[in-house]
Amino acid sequence: GAVVSQHPSWVICKSGTSVKIECRSLDFQATTMFWYRQFPKQSLMLMATSNEGSKATYEQGVEKDKFLINHASLTLSTLTVTSAHPEDSSFYICSARGLPNTEAFFGQGTRLTVV
Amino acid sequence: EDQVTQSPEALRLQEGESSSLNCSYTVSGLRGLFWYRQDPGKGPEFLFTLYSAGEEKEKERLKATLTKKESFLHITAPKPEDSATYLCAVHGYNNNDMRFGAGTRLTVKP
Numbered sequence: 382g383a384v385v386s387q388h389p390s391w392v393i394c395k396s397g398t399s400v401k402i403e404c405r406s407l408d409f410q411a412t413t414m415f416w417y418r419q420f421p422k423q424s425l426m427l428m429a430t431s432n433e434g435s436k437a438t439y440e441q442g443v444e445k446d447k448f449l450i451n452h453a454s455l456t457l458s459t460l461t462v463t464s465a466h467p468e469d470s471s472f473y474i475c476s477a478r479g480l481p482n483t484e485a486f487f488g489q490g491t492r493l494t495v496v
Numbered sequence: 497e498d499q500v501t502q503s504p505e506a507l508r509l510q511e512g513e514s515s516s517l518n519c520s521y522t523v524s525g526l527r528g529l530f531w532y533r534q535d536p537g538k539g540p541e542f543l544f545t546l547y548s549a550g551e552e553k554e555k556e557r558l559k560a561t562l563t564k565k566e567s568f569l570h571i572t573a574p575k576p577e578d579s580a581t582y583l584c585a586v587h588g589y590n591n592n593d594m595r596f597g598a599g600t601r602l603t604v605k606p
Binding site for chain 1 (some may be wrong): 528530537538540542545583587592593594599
């Protein structure tokens with residue numbers, strides 16, 4: 382299967398600071414990338430969908446000014462959590478899909494802890 | 497709206513005890529149904545894509561099947577290393593993204 386690399390795998394930051402998470406498709410061109418949040422023992426909650434070169438589409442209830450998504454190239458998308466607070470602590474996962482495939486491949490996830 | 501329901505929520509098996517996981521779905525035109533495996537603290541690992549009713553796919557001890565309303569993930573003679581959460585997702589023609597079920601948490605005891 383295709384490889385998606387997510388970095389960092391874990392990060393601890395102070396309340397009020399911003400954190401950037403990178404998602405790269407290593408061996409295919411990702412026309413669409415997805416960002417999810419996952420709480421313990423729960424399923425994936427889609428936060429936003431981004432297509433290369435265009436603005437991300439956010440799910441209802443997700444603050445676009447707090448979770449900044451950039452999909453500047455066909456192999457890289459970034460999620461920036463701005464002015465992080467303890468309630469933003471969670472497991473964030475990206476996935477990428479490239480044509481003509483319908484399946485998406487996931488990164489390893491990023492454990493964010495805000496203290 | 498596309499919906500996915502997985503059952504059971506949790507399943508405990510003895511090593512070698514075969515069983516099936518269920519994924520019921522409603523979708524306005526199915527582009528694909530997907531099965532993933534997720535280990536704790538990691539991203540989901542892709543297993544299968546099924547596109548049309550009657551299709552089957554196999555990989556080692558796993559076999560996925562599809563009807564117009566549901567998909568089954570059959571696990572034959574499971575081993576402890578098969579313990580994980582198995583996620584089902586659908587991609588419909590009216591959406592750009594996949595809709596995930598809540599998952600089935602499988603535990604295989606030696």
